[in-house]
Amino acid sequence: MANGHQASGVVAQRLAPEEIAANFSDLHAPLAPHEAAVAADRCYFCYDAPCVTACPTDIDIPMFIRQIQTGHPEAAAKTIFDQNILGGMCARVCPTETLCEQSCVRETAEGNPVEIGRLQRYATDQLMAAEVHPFSRAAATGKTVAVVGAGPAGLSCAHRLAMLGHDVTVFDARPKAGGLNEYGIAAYKSTEDFAAKEVEWLLKIGGITLEAGKSLGAELTLAALQADYDAVFLSIGLAGVNALRLAQEEMPGVLDAVAFIAELRQAEDKGALPVGRNVVVIGGGMTAIDVAVQAKLLGAENVTIAYRRDRAAMPASRFEQDLAASHGVKLMFNVMPTAILGDGAVTGIELEYTRIHDGRVTGTGEKLTLAADQIFKAIGQTLEGVPEGLAIVGGKLAVTGPGRTSLDGVWAGGDCASGGEDLTVTAVAEGRDAAMDIHSTLTSC
Amino acid sequence: MADLTTEFLGIKSPNPFWLASAPPTDKEYNVRRAYEAGWGGVVWKTLGAEGPPVVNVNGPRYGAIYGADRRLLGLNNIELITDRPLQTNLEEITRVKKDYPDRALIVSIMVPCDEESWKAILPMVEATGADGIELNFGCPHGMAERGMGSAVGQVPEYITMVTEWCKQYYSKPVIVKLTPNITDIRRPAQAAFAGNADAVSLINTINSITSVNLDMMSPEPMIDGKGTHGGYCGPAVKPIALNMVAEIARDPVTHGKPISAIGGITTWRDAAEFMVMGAGNVQVCTAAMTYGFRVVQEMISGLSQWMDEKGYTSTADFIGAAVPNVVDWKDLNLNYISKAKIDQDACIKCGRCYAACEDTSHQAIWMKEDRVFEVNDAECVACNLCVDVCPIEGCITMERVAPGQVDLRTGKVVEEEYANWTMHPNNPMAVQAAE
Ligand SMILES: Cc1cc2nc3c(=O)[nH]c(=O)nc-3n(C[C@H](O)[C@H](O)[C@H](O)COP(=O)(O)OP(=O)(O)OC[C@H]3O[C@@H](n4cnc5c(N)ncnc54)[C@H](O)[C@@H]3O)c2cc1C
Ligand SMILES: Cc1cc2nc3c(=O)[nH]c(=O)nc-3n(C[C@H](O)[C@H](O)[C@H](O)COP(=O)(O)O)c2cc1C
Ligand code: SF4
Numbered sequence: 084m085a086n087g088h089q090a091s092g093v094v095a096q097r098l099a100p101e102e103i104a105a106n107f108s109d110l111h112a113p114l115a116p117h118e119a120a121v122a123a124d125r126c127y128f129c130y131d132a133p134c135v136t137a138c139p140t141d142i143d144i145p146m147f148i149r150q151i152q153t154g155h156p157e158a159a160a161k162t163i164f165d166q167n168i169l170g171g172m173c174a175r176v177c178p179t180e181t182l183c184e185q186s187c188v189r190e191t192a193e194g195n196p197v198e199i200g201r202l203q204r205y206a207t208d209q210l211m212a213a214e215v216h217p218f219s220r221a222a223a224t225g226k227t228v229a230v231v232g233a234g235p236a237g238l239s240c241a242h243r244l245a246m247l248g249h250d251v252t253v254f255d256a257r258p259k260a261g262g263l264n265e266y267g268i269a270a271y272k273s274t275e276d277f278a279a280k281e282v283e284w285l286l287k288i289g290g291i292t293l294e295a296g297k298s299l300g301a302e303l304t305l306a307a308l309q310a311d312y313d314a315v316f317l318s319i320g321l322a323g324v325n326a327l328r329l330a331q332e333e334m335p336g337v338l339d340a341v342a343f344i345a346e347l348r349q350a351e352d353k354g355a356l357p358v359g360r361n362v363v364v365i366g367g368g369m370t371a372i373d374v375a376v377q378a379k380l381l382g383a384e385n386v387t388i389a390y391r392r393d394r395a396a397m398p399a400s401r402f403e404q405d406l407a408a409s410h411g412v413k414l415m416f417n418v419m420p421t422a423i424l425g426d427g428a429v430t431g432i433e434l435e436y437t438r439i440h441d442g443r444v445t446g447t448g449e450k451l452t453l454a455a456d457q458i459f460k461a462i463g464q465t466l467e468g469v470p471e472g473l474a475i476v477g478g479k480l481a482v483t484g485p486g487r488t489s490l491d492g493v494w495a496g497g498d499c500a501s502g503g504e505d506l507t508v509t510a511v512a513e514g515r516d517a518a519m520d521i522h523s524t525l526t527s528c
Numbered sequence: 529m530a531d532l533t534t535e536f537l538g539i540k541s542p543n544p545f546w547l548a549s550a551p552p553t554d555k556e557y558n559v560r561r562a563y564e565a566g567w568g569g570v571v572w573k574t575l576g577a578e579g580p581p582v583v584n585v586n587g588p589r590y591g592a593i594y595g596a597d598r599r600l601l602g603l604n605n606i607e608l609i610t611d612r613p614l615q616t617n618l619e620e621i622t623r624v625k626k627d628y629p630d631r632a633l634i635v636s637i638m639v640p641c642d643e644e645s646w647k648a649i650l651p652m653v654e655a656t657g658a659d660g661i662e663l664n665f666g667c668p669h670g671m672a673e674r675g676m677g678s679a680v681g682q683v684p685e686y687i688t689m690v691t692e693w694c695k696q697y698y699s700k701p702v703i704v705k706l707t708p709n710i711t712d713i714r715r716p717a718q719a720a721f722a723g724n725a726d727a728v729s730l731i732n733t734i735n736s737i738t739s740v741n742l743d744m745m746s747p748e749p750m751i752d753g754k755g756t757h758g759g760y761c762g763p764a765v766k767p768i769a770l771n772m773v774a775e776i777a778r779d780p781v782t783h784g785k786p787i788s789a790i791g792g793i794t795t796w797r798d799a800a801e802f803m804v805m806g807a808g809n810v811q812v813c814t815a816a817m818t819y820g821f822r823v824v825q826e827m828i829s830g831l832s833q834w835m836d837e838k839g840y841t842s843t844a845d846f847i848g849a850a851v852p853n854v855v856d857w858k859d860l861n862l863n864y865i866s867k868a869k870i871d872q873d874a875c876i877k878c879g880r881c882y883a884a885c886e887d888t889s890h891q892a893i894w895m896k897e898d899r900v901f902e903v904n905d906a907e908c909v910a911c912n913l914c915v916d917v918c919p920i921e922g923c924i925t926m927e928r929v930a931p932g933q934v935d936l937r938t939g940k941v942v943e944e945e946y947a948n949w950t951m952h953p954n955n956p957m958a959v960q961a962a963e
Contacts, residue, residue: 124596127919130879188876192920
């Protein structure tokens with residue numbers, strides 16, 4: 084018997100296995116062929132299409148949609164992969180409501196954009212289901228590149244370099260490749276082990292050696308990599324997390340949201356993950372939304388997101404906010420945590436109302452208390468494990484142009500590098516562009 | 529609600545919507561249900577001569593062309609005339625006509641092109657009590673190979689000859705159904721009226737191959753690896769039918785003669801367009817085959833609403849109203865000058881007008897910063913392509929340049945007076961006439 088929503092404390096197996104399975108199924112169901120045809124027919128094939136401009140990887144969206152229209156979804160997928168080798172994952176995780184679909188002229192016209200994300204998934208699914216890899220490698224150049232971090236930035240960079248004929252070694256601290264695709268993205272966005280399957284499919288290009296369990300700063304040093312390889316690409320993401328800086332932050336029940344999600348993503352049996360009856364999430368980004376929704380899906384009774392600014396300032400898009408609300412998550416704005424309550428285990432949290440003064444958050448003095456047996460910190464990740472000698476700007480590796488760091492022969496991209504939003508698709512674009520720059524550097528003498 | 533009662537050749541029906549001769553009218557069961565659904569009349573599926581009936585293929589007989597969301601835009605068929613015994617059809621026609629005296633019932637006929645055959649069938653049809661006959665000179669496949677259908681409709685002399693026989697051996701109205709598979713529709717129409725036809729109906733289907741199966745290398749519909757050309761109908765053929773109706777309506781020889789219009793009529797608006805173009809009533813096939821008999825209700829309510837809005841009290845009020853405005857190209861006013869204008873508030877910035885004009889027309893649209901699209905009056909020739917490709921209705925309009933103003937493209941002042949090609953200095957004939 085499942086324990087149910089009302090079981091007090093932090094408990095596992097709140098819901099029956101069938102409920103868990105249903106809760107963590109696809110957020111957006113894949114399109115059936117006729118649905119895809121209807122959706123594709125809505126595209127106007129715009130001139131210099133705004134959606135392409137809005138896509139960080141510049142996928143030729145009108146063209147791939149037209150290829151779906153004319154009955155060639157695999158060719159459509161090729162058009163997508165030409166620009167974005169992780170087009171399958173991006174189709175699932177991109178906040179299209181703030182990217183391509185936001186700029187779709189039908190959004191302007193009717194408030195109802197062409198379903199670009201779902202069409203992209205339709206095309207890429209078809210090609211990937213055929214289990215063929217659509218690219219082949221150019222003649223070997225004899226050059227070698229080390230990529231550190233096997234997240235979307237690293238994988239995208241490695242694939243492009245391998246395609247251009249270079250030999251690539253990808254190192255990652257974790258046992259599995261994929262980065263946050265594997266450990267971070269919400270479980271209902273990447274179902275059926277898609278992240279792992281995508282990595283396997285990507286590696287079919289050949290020329291990429293994966294070295295898991297190797298950390299820069301432990302097994303690896305930048306100096307050694309520079310000595311052993313012709314170029315180095317750093318894509319180590321943001322491995323650290325911000326702290327609340329409150330007393331009792333170490334108390335059981337106060338958790339780092341990213342770590343919890345990683346555990347959930349790796350769990351054989353999601354129901355086995357203990358979740359509170361009363362859950363409070365501190366933060367306002369995608370991570371806050373994801374942890375809140377997933378806590379709900381695991382059977383938490385009350386889940387509240389406490390964000391210190393107003394709704395308009397919330398980094399999570401309106402779509403994400405509504406997604407959380409539709410799952411029964413309560414969104415609170417203009418509140419900040421001031422104390423963690425409990426003795427040995429969390430029992431509640433004290434929040435203070437805020438107002439914004441010159442862009443700064445200040446407390447109003449008015450407070451409230453929420454019951455909580457689990458508190459998730461989702462207030463941002465930080466760069467960690469940066470080797471000596473690399474310039475830093477705004478807490479990230481300083482890069483110019485296509486990912487050039489302050490050191491010759493060292494490039495960086497993705498979340499760890501300056502510039503661009505922290506999104507999967509941005510990481511893919513930066514990895515690809517750095518690869519092109521590495522290629523031209525290595526092949527021009 | 530306007531009264532839609534329409535009299536055509538003295539035959540009264542509660543509305544001008546008839547079902548064309550085709551599968552929807554192939555038997556008593558269908559026709560009774562069509563009348564119950566509201567159809568004003570039917571033209572019974574074409575009857576052949578007495579004796580063993582024709583046989584149809586046993587594989588697929590239709591091919592299709594689709595628009596968005598698999599909307600059927602064009603249908604093509606290789607069906608023949610009725611494959612049921614003549615006597616069965618005649619008995620059914622007699623019964624149905626008796627039960628529905630207020631609805632029109634026309635019998636379509638196709639028999640070999642000799643006097644004996646027509647002389648034999650006409651009295652039998654007359655005995656049913658039906659209101660008239662329609663001569664099927666249009667079927668472009670199968671029957672044409674046997675010297676009937678469009679094989680007759682393509683030879684004006686045959687049309688006159690057979691029509692004369694019918695007028696001789698049959699006392700009620702004779703409608704001649706024309707094939708569009710000819711060069712000039714006016715010739716067969718003239719021939720029909722020369723034979724004293726009471727009316728012409730058009731169009732029958734257009735010779736066509738809808739698609740090719742690229743695996744089997746065969747036209748569709750494919751039967752055992754082979755296909756044949758069939759007759760095309762449905763929304764896609766409407767513009768062709770509309771032009772042919774207009775040609776007959778404005779031809780001095782046939783002007784004012786009764787026409788029953790057919791071809792792609794799907795909505796009340798299509799029907800109204802054919803009627804203002806000179807048709808006394810309309811016939812429908814594909815729309816009924818696509819959506820069922822119920823569609824007639826939309827046609828009825830739509831046409832009467834439009835009539836109410838326009839103040840028409842009878843269909844006779846507007847039949848032929850647009851015919852005087854169908855002219856030759858040479859009669860169009862060359863001093864009427866307009867320019868495309870883009871409503872910036874309505875524009876959704878898709879850039880389709882730009883691609884169309886820049887790549888394929890007159891480079892008359894500017895793409896400015898922030899995807900602002902504007903017409904350059906100095907280049908616009910008013911071709912209308914931008915209007916046609918714009919996905920937003922009413923966003924781009926054609927605005928007349930008022931007489932007295934300068935046309936920025938030519939630098940000339942727009943003249944008030946009407947002037948056409950026959951008067952234009954570039955026309956060698958005009959120069960000659962002036963001399
Ligand atoms: C919970 C959560 C949900 C998200 N949801 C979305 C979403 O829905 N849509 C979206 O577009 N984006 C989302 N993002 C953001 C997105 O996941 C990241 O922007 C993206 O993964 C960045 O890619 P990356 O390759 O730069 O870094 P990561 O994906 O973080 O990959 C970095 C890799 O480097 C490895 N690494 C780190 N340090 C070292 C070291 N010292 N030595 C060796 N290897 C190291 C890590 O193990 C990891 O595999 C989400 C992020 C989080 C945290
Ligand atoms: C399957 C099919 C069979 C037809 N059979 C006949 C026929 O027996 N006699 C005839 O005069 N026209 C026949 N037609 C032509 C229709 O009566 C009509 O002229 C043509 O379909 C155009 O009208 P629409 O666009 O409304 O379908 C047939 C059409 C179809 C689709
Ligand atoms: S009317 Fe023709 S020439 Fe004028 S702007 Fe439109 S497409 Fe260009």
